[in-house]
Amino acid sequence: MMWQDLVFLAGSVLSIVFLAPTVRDSAARIPLGSSVPSMTIGAVYSFTYATMGMTFSALGAAGVAIMWSLIVCYRAPCAGTGPTNIVRFLVESIGRGRQFVTGARGDEHVSSATEQVAD
Structure with missing residues (x-):
């Protein structure tokens, strides 16, 4: 076992401890623009560490x-x-990306797409 493995584990444990109050707080509202990328990065890091033998x-x-x-x-x-x-x-x-590329305002497109997902 490498010492770096334990250092990264310690950092992850601290992150988990700091995130626990947010998970427990039913009034907390975290934007998807922050939480989805963070979730994805955590999964990518996990896969990467596993392929390096850092269990x-x-x-x-x-x-x-x-x-x-x-x-x-x-x-x-x-x-x-x-x-x-x-x-x-x-x-x-995707809706925001289209808006950026086309230069259109497109608020209606994003709202209607979001409503379709909710149904």
């Missing part, structure tokens, strides 16, 4: 990804809960 780091990063996924599913500012929030984030991101 403890991989488990710690997986724990962080799980905490962020709980925040995505249950602490988003939208009415829906669960994994549909990930789909909602992707649909909204």
Whole structure:
């Protein structure tokens, strides 16, 4: 075992401890623009650490990804809960990307796409 594995594990454990109050607070509302990328990065780090043979780091990063996924599913500012929030984030991101490329305002497109995901 490498000492770096334990250092990364310690950082992940601290992240989990700091995220726990957000998961427990039913009034917390974390934007999907923050939580979905953080969840994804945690999962990518976990996979990367695992392929490097850093088992403890991989488990710690997986724990962080799980905490962020709980925040995505249950602490988003939208009415829906669960994994549909990930789909909602992707649909909204695609809509914003189209707006950026075309230069159109397109607020109606993003809202209607979000409403379709909610149904």
